[in-house]
Amino acid sequence: MKRQKNSMMMVLLALVMAVALGALALTGCGGSSSGGSKANDLKLVNSGKLTVLSDCDYPPFTTLDNGHAAGFEYDLCEAIAGKMGLQVNYLEPQKFDTIVTTIKSGGKADIGVSCFTINEERAKEIDFSDAYFDSNQGLVVMSDSGIEGTDGLADKKVAAQSGTTGEEWANENISGAQIVPLDTATDCFEALQSGQVDGICLDLPVAQNDIKMSYPDAKVILEIPTGEQYGMVISKDNTALKDAVNKALGEVKADGTYQKLMDKYGFQ
Amino acid sequence: MIASSYREAHVGTTGRIPAGGRVRKTSTSHRLARFFSLLLVAMLCIPTAAFGLTTNSTTARSNETGSGNAVLGGIPTRITWEGSVGADEQITAMHIDFPSGCDLDEAYLKVTALEGLNRLEVTSESSFSDKALDVTFTTPVPSGTTLRLEMQAVSLPAHGGDVVLTGTYTDQQGQTSALQDSPAISVVQVTTTERIVGALDNAEWCKAWNSNKFLGTFLKPQLIVSSIPSLFFGWLRALMLVFIGFPLAIPIGLGFSFMKISHSRILHFIAAVYVNVIRGTPLFLQIYIAFFGLPLMGIQINNYVLGVCVLAINSSAYLCEIFRAGIQSIPKGQFEAAWSLGMSKSQTMFNVIIPQTVRRVIPTMTSEFILLYKDSSLLSAVGVMELMMFAKSITANTGNITPYIVAAGYYLIVTLPLIRLVNKVEQRVARGDGSASSNAGDTRKRRKTKRAAKQSAMAMQAETAQVGLVTSGSLSGSAGAAGHAVGFVAQGSTKGGPRALS
Numbered sequence: 001m002k003r004q005k006n007s008m009m010m011v012l013l014a015l016v017m018a019v020a021l022g023a024l025a026l027t028g029c030g031g032s033s034s035g036g037s038k039a040n041d042l043k044l045v046n047s048g049k050l051t052v053l054s055d056c057d058y059p060p061f062t063t064l065d066n067g068h069a070a071g072f073e074y075d076l077c078e079a080i081a082g083k084m085g086l087q088v089n090y091l092e093p094q095k096f097d098t099i100v101t102t103i104k105s106g107g108k109a110d111i112g113v114s115c116f117t118i119n120e121e122r123a124k125e126i127d128f129s130d131a132y133f134d135s136n137q138g139l140v141v142m143s144d145s146g147i148e149g150t151d152g153l154a155d156k157k158v159a160a161q162s163g164t165t166g167e168e169w170a171n172e173n174i175s176g177a178q179i180v181p182l183d184t185a186t187d188c189f190e191a192l193q194s195g196q197v198d199g200i201c202l203d204l205p206v207a208q209n210d211i212k213m214s215y216p217d218a219k220v221i222l223e224i225p226t227g228e229q230y231g232m233v234i235s236k237d238n239t240a241l242k243d244a245v246n247k248a249l250g251e252v253k254a255d256g257t258y259q260k261l262m263d264k265y266g267f268q
Numbered sequence: 269m270i271a272s273s274y275r276e277a278h279v280g281t282t283g284r285i286p287a288g289g290r291v292r293k294t295s296t297s298h299r300l301a302r303f304f305s306l307l308l309v310a311m312l313c314i315p316t317a318a319f320g321l322t323t324n325s326t327t328a329r330s331n332e333t334g335s336g337n338a339v340l341g342g343i344p345t346r347i348t349w350e351g352s353v354g355a356d357e358q359i360t361a362m363h364i365d366f367p368s369g370c371d372l373d374e375a376y377l378k379v380t381a382l383e384g385l386n387r388l389e390v391t392s393e394s395s396f397s398d399k400a401l402d403v404t405f406t407t408p409v410p411s412g413t414t415l416r417l418e419m420q421a422v423s424l425p426a427h428g429g430d431v432v433l434t435g436t437y438t439d440q441q442g443q444t445s446a447l448q449d450s451p452a453i454s455v456v457q458v459t460t461t462e463r464i465v466g467a468l469d470n471a472e473w474c475k476a477w478n479s480n481k482f483l484g485t486f487l488k489p490q491l492i493v494s495s496i497p498s499l500f501f502g503w504l505r506a507l508m509l510v511f512i513g514f515p516l517a518i519p520i521g522l523g524f525s526f527m528k529i530s531h532s533r534i535l536h537f538i539a540a541v542y543v544n545v546i547r548g549t550p551l552f553l554q555i556y557i558a559f560f561g562l563p564l565m566g567i568q569i570n571n572y573v574l575g576v577c578v579l580a581i582n583s584s585a586y587l588c589e590i591f592r593a594g595i596q597s598i599p600k601g602q603f604e605a606a607w608s609l610g611m612s613k614s615q616t617m618f619n620v621i622i623p624q625t626v627r628r629v630i631p632t633m634t635s636e637f638i639l640l641y642k643d644s645s646l647l648s649a650v651g652v653m654e655l656m657m658f659a660k661s662i663t664a665n666t667g668n669i670t671p672y673i674v675a676a677g678y679y680l681i682v683t684l685p686l687i688r689l690v691n692k693v694e695q696r697v698a699r700g701d702g703s704a705s706s707n708a709g710d711t712r713k714r715r716k717t718k719r720a721a722k723q724s725a726m727a728m729q730a731e732t733a734q735v736g737l738v739t740s741g742s743l744s745g746s747a748g749a750a751g752h753a754v755g756f757v758a759q760g761s762t763k764g765g766p767r768a769l770s
Contacts, residue, residue: 097664104667105485120346120378120420125667134387159651163664171337172327172348179337180651181661191651194563196571204385225414227380227387 041240042084044110049089050081053102053109056093057184060209060265061115061133061230064093072265073113076132079257083248095183097163100125103233110241112233115203117165119228127238128231129245132258133267135230137169138204139222140211142192147199148221150174156198159188165228170201189215205267320357321437324350324414326450328424328431338456342426343466344374347419349433349450357439358408359415364401364435364447369425372396380416381409388413400435408440428457461497465490484668491670495662499671502658503678509572509654510641513579517640520580521587526617528592539588546585552646554578559650575644575652583640590632594625627697634690638683645679655679 045051054062054069062071069090081088091109094102099112104125117135118128141147147156154176160167162181170179180197182188188200189210200207204223211218234242252258262268330337331345339345353359366372381390390413391406401419409415424431430452438444458466468474468490478484527539546554558578562569569577598621606616645656659675662668 097660101485101663101667101669105481121665122667136382136385162661167664168329172329173325181657181664182651183649187649190560194560195568196559196563196651223385225382225385225416227382227414227416229387 042244043238043241044086045108046089048086050077050084050086050111051089051091051109052077053091053094053099053112054114055096055099055184056090056114057096057186058115058203058206059213061206062113069093072133072261072267073115075261075264076252076258077111077113079252079261080245080248083251084244096161100163100233103235106235106237110234110238111245114233115206115230116233117228118231119165122233125236127234127236127242129234129242130249131229131231132249133230135226135228136204137166137201137224137226137228138207138220139199139201139224140189140192140207140218140220141199143217143219145198150177150222153177153199157196158199158201159191159197160201161185161188164202165226166201166203169224169226174199174201185210189218192218320354320439320445321359321362321415321447322352322354323448323450324352326350326433326453328453328455332456332459332462339424339453340458340462341369341424341428341455342371342458343462344371344421344423347422347424347433347453349417349419351415351447353409353411353413353415355411357411359437360405360408360440360442361438362401362403362405362417362435362447363437364417364419364433366399366401366422366433367425367431368399369427370399370431371423372398372401374421375401376420377401377403378418378420379403380418382414382416383410383412424453424455426458428455430454461494464493468493486669486673488668488670491662491666491668492674495659495671495674498662499655499658499674499678502653502655502675503681505572505653506641506644506655506678507682509575509579509644509647509652510637513576513644514583514637514640516576516580517583517587520584522591524584524588525591525595528588529595543585543588546582547589551578551582551643552649554582555646555650571650571652575647575654578647579640579644582643583636586636586639587633590629590636591625594629594632595621597628598624631690631694631697634686634693638686638690641682642679 052069054073056062056064056069056071058071060071062069062073064070074088074090077088077090096114099114100116100122102108103112111129112126115133115135116122116128118131122128139150139153141153147153150173153174156177157180158170158174158177159180159182160170161184167179167181170177177199180191182191185202185206188197188202191197192200193215199221204220207220211220232245234245326347326349328339329346329348331340331343332338349364375396377392377394377396379390379392379394381388388410390409392403393406394401394403396402401417403417431454432452433450435447436444437447474489478488524539524542527535528543530536555575555578558574559571562574602620602624603616606620611619644654647654648657648660651657655675655678659671662671
């Protein structure tokens with residue numbers, strides 16, 4: 001028994017040390033990344049590179065093409081980084097609802113680009129760039145379900161991607177429904193197809209694209225005019241980067257590159 | 269006058285009666301009036317039966333911390349009013365009245381205008397007074413526009429109840445008309461938890477604590493307070509999943525362990541494939557297959573039931589191996605002894621071998637239980653509302669890690685005592701296995717020594733009992749380990765006595 005007590009003390013000690021180390025590491029990260037010498041005062045994680053974090057699971061905006069990031073947002077990031085004289089470095093995909101936290105705590109990536117709707121709740125944690133896309137929400141059900149609107153979904157299950165404005169909308173507007181938060185839009189469609197849920201709520205362009213590409217037996221029953229806009233997520237500690245991104249975004253819009261991208265992906 | 273009858277008429281035609289609003293209190297004369305005005309509208313205005321500005325919806329964002337979905341009074345939230353501008357109308361200004369008890373001190377407005385699904389650039393000026401919002405649109409909002417007013421940081425009445433927004437709008441001609449009553453927003457009274465959170469929000473020490481990036485992210489006091497009650501139900505559900513799943517896994521595992529040690533090659537093969545496939549693939553994958561695969565085959569099972577099944581199947585494979593090892597660790601002599609007493613194969617198994625195995629496998633089984641309990645968190649990925657899922661949804665809403673830490677606490681509440689129990693049982697088993705005398709050297713307190721003395725006395729008794737039996741039944745077997753075992757043999761032989769001995 002004595003040995004056991006000792007070992008418990010050791011475990012406690014180890015825990016305390018781990019926590020302390022974590023704290024050190026976190027606070028350390030905040031201050032150390034200020035060594036960007038090339039780009040003027042942009043506190044970049046890797047100098048010369050614009051390190052981007054995305055969930056890469058929201059086609060046509062952000063997706064993986066043979067293991068490489070692709071999509072509208074990827075092209076847009078390349079264009080913006082081009083204007084800034086930087087290279088784009090897409091990190092490994094990370095779950096959507098963790099990206100804002102990661103950007104906020106800093107040290108891993110410079111910007112988060114994953115169809116983040118500019119809203120007040122997120123704006124408390126991080127800064128947004130200027131808007132780069134106008135979006136809306138869509139409510140999707142299976143074509144043969146006979147559900148016509150939100151009334152048909154009362155007492156049913158509605159899936160939405162965790163942490164999205166779609167989840168928020170569903171919570172606020174579909175009374176009586178149980179909202180099931182899932183990790184990705186693909187999970188939502190899988191759950192819909194398999195009958196785990198009766199409806200899903202997600203960004204309209206993504207819903208339309210997914211239905212066209214992979215789920216022809218589902219349909220959008222409600223186009224919800226929310227008028228939300230996507231913005232890039234940047235740490236509040238890095239206003240210089242935000243200004244630079246906004247400047248580059250303005251240039252990309254002004255010189256027609258943006259419109260070319262919109263045309264390429266069939267957006268109006 | 270006309271405008272008000274319009275309003276009444278509209279309420280009548282849509283059939284939507286704001287709960288708790290003034291319409292509910294209408295007397296018969298009002299109803300008659302409504303009927304006539306409805307008739308009037310129907311006769312006169314059918315082609316252009318449109319409002320200047322129709323209220324589509326009014327909703328409030330849930331401001332309950334945690335996984336709840338209620339709109340609480342007294343705590344800032346966001347109210348979204350949505351309406352459409354009617355044909356041939358242009359709106360230049362709006363005025364929205366809030367019922368008494370609302371706090372608009374911090375409130376601010378965001379206006380979104382859309383034509384169909386496309387955003388329109390609308391500039392506006394807005395101001396909140398004590399009880400009302402005034403918006404003036406610098407350019408008139410054209411007809412056919414969907415107008416969204418997001419009123420941020422509005423506190424609804426703390427005592428709860430239904431909140432109905434009323435107001436007026438001004439069209440291009442400068443004519444001011446009444447706005448339809450909004451659908452009621454039901455507001456819930458502030459809970460104790462929320463009250464504590466509110467107090468913490470204002471506490472100085474709390475602000476200082478949260479200003480540290482690490483403490484604020486991992487151990488935010490407000491979120492600890494609000495997470496504990498809202499994670500509690502998730503915890504219960506996680507417990508339910510394992511407390512049903514694990515007992516289910518035991519007979520399945522036992523069955524497969526019999527198959528595995530059986531002499532039939534086919535049975536052995538089936539069991540080996542089952543165990544190897546399940547132990548050789550991640551539980552996460554099995555969950556995905558079960559949750560997304562089965563429904564595609566048209567098999568619809570309740571999420572919780574399916575979750576329990578997957579956990580049970582997964583655990584049964586591990587338990588199978590635990591039981592098999594346990595059974596095979598029983599000295600061969602025990603089988604021989606039972607056989608020599610005339611017991612059948614199943615009698616041997618259930619009366620002699622299994623009881624001894626139970627004692628040996630309990631520590632490993634408990635460890636397996638702990639593993640299963642922790643692994644139930646994987647079900648969160650497929651939408652089973654359990655502990656991890658609750659924590660995840662709060663984290664997703666708040667962008668803070670604290671709920672995960674609280675969830676860790678909930679896991680530890682169960683696992684730590686179990687781990688301790690495993691250690692104790694293991695020690696006891698080790699002591700029972702012929703090291704009873706080592707207790708003498710243990711410098712423990714009196715109570716412990718007493719207990720140890722009791723235990724060693726019991727061990728002595730068992731040993732003497734065994735010696736008795738060994739001599740009478742001339743059994744072979746290792747001395748210490750067989751202590752209890754032979755007790756069982758004796759019991760077994762009395763139970764199955766008449767037939768076995770005859």
